[in-house]
Amino acid sequence: MALKRFSARNVTALAAINTAVPANKAWTVIGMSICNKTTGMVAIDMLVNDGATDTYILKSFNIPAGETLFPWGQLGKGVLATNDIIKVSSTGAVDVYMPYYEEAA
Incomplete structure (x- = not known):
């Protein structure tokens, strides 16, 4: 099991936070932060795409x-x-950080 991470800066439009999980692997996301860097309220969407379908979180x-x-x-x-891919969109600039463990599926 290996500890890894993804991060994305200044996310606004719908963006993939991670690359697709490789074949024969599973990831356990152990945390995530989405930081609003603006001076106003932002609305975010967060979803998982399995390669075909979006599921909102x-x-x-x-x-x-x-x-x-x-x-x-x-x-x-x-x-x-x-x-699987995690995607985030926001009405203003946000930074996203996602640590996870990768292991054989």
Whole structure:
């Protein structure tokens, strides 16, 4: 099992936070932070795409100016399977950080 991470800066338009989970691998997301860098409220969407279908985790979730949301801390750990991608969009610039463990599926 290897500890790894992804990060993305100044996310606004829908963007993939990670590359697709490789074949024969599983990822356990052990945390995530989404930081609102603006001086106003932003609304974020967060979803998982399995290679074909989007499944929303958060939809139009408001983050106040200068605040940070910890979605996996509130939802628990997340498991991503082969081809899964986490995507985030925001109405203003946010930074996203996602640590995870990778292991054989």
